[in-house]
Amino acid sequence: MRFSTPLVAGRLLRRYKRFLADVVIEATGEEVVAHCANSGSMLSLARPDARVWLQKSDDPKRKLAWSWILEETPAGDCVCIDTSRPNAIVAEAIALGQIPALAGFATLRREVKYGKNSRIDILLEDPAKGRCWVEVKNTTLSRVPGLAEFPDAVTTRGAKHLDELSARVAMGDRAVMVYLVNRPDCDRFALAADVDPAYAEGWREARDRGVERLVLACATSPEGIEIRAKIAVDP
Structure with a gap:
């Protein structure tokens, strides 16, 4: 972008x-x-x-x-730091086929209503592959060199999204939580469980119910932002 x-x-x-x-x-x-x-x-x-x-x-x-x-x-x-950007960055990368885990769907829609008064960031649909619900979180926190963390504050809204993604998996769809690491100085990711223990527990429950996690690193500069690659997740 x-x-x-x-x-x-x-x-x-x-x-x-x-x-x-x-x-x-x-x-x-x-x-x-x-x-x-x-x-x-x-x-x-x-x-x-x-x-x-x-x-x-x-x-x-x-x-x-x-x-x-x-x-x-x-x-x-x-x-x-602009949290209005990540959805468009991920949607553009999907449309260009730059995210293999989310490639091959016939249509992409943004801000689709679902769950309890929520909107999914990206909904992918395909006659053969079915539906894939994609939630995107901008990730900027780094307290240890090379390590990106989410969240940087308590997020009850984020925990709600995890529950709603889990519900979609129970209905037979795919659901993917994308953490977009919007800084080029990090090559690892972890949940900031000390910042929001409830969110960290909510993620563990969502993972056990089949929600997928994808952590993507960005090349970020005053000219633009591009997804670079997947990065490692600390235990």
Whole structure:
């Protein structure tokens, strides 16, 4: 996925009220308020004075013109903090046949209603292969070098999705939980059981009921984001 317009570099002053961030644009010194499309804690991120990358919209209907898309780590690796991006990244990769485990389906639909007032991120359907329900989670937490973790905060919504995926397997469909590691400095993945023990237990139950797990690493840069490969899962 290439960004539709060039990203602009800045320095983060602070993140507040979860969805707002004050940023100084590097090229001009202008201070702007950017929308932060991330409801999590952003644990290990949102560091004051971190280099960040913003995208500007020309839509006059938007309350905030700027959106915070990426944050650079001290080592210079880019992390995508925008949780509105992963579904499109995975859908594009499936359509291009770049994810073998999810290839060969006749149709792909997004945001399909299912379960209890939920929407599945991606529904794959095929006369021969049946249905495959795909839930995507943006993964940005890293507290140990090389290790990506999910979640970065308690997620009752995430636990609900695991239950609903399990129900689809019980109906005879496939269900896949995709953790998209949206930072190139990690080559391993684990659940952050200390952050949300209930979610970790919910995953174990979902796995035992037949829900599949797929962990994908991304090449993330100010030019775009592309799925690179599967990565290892720690026990």
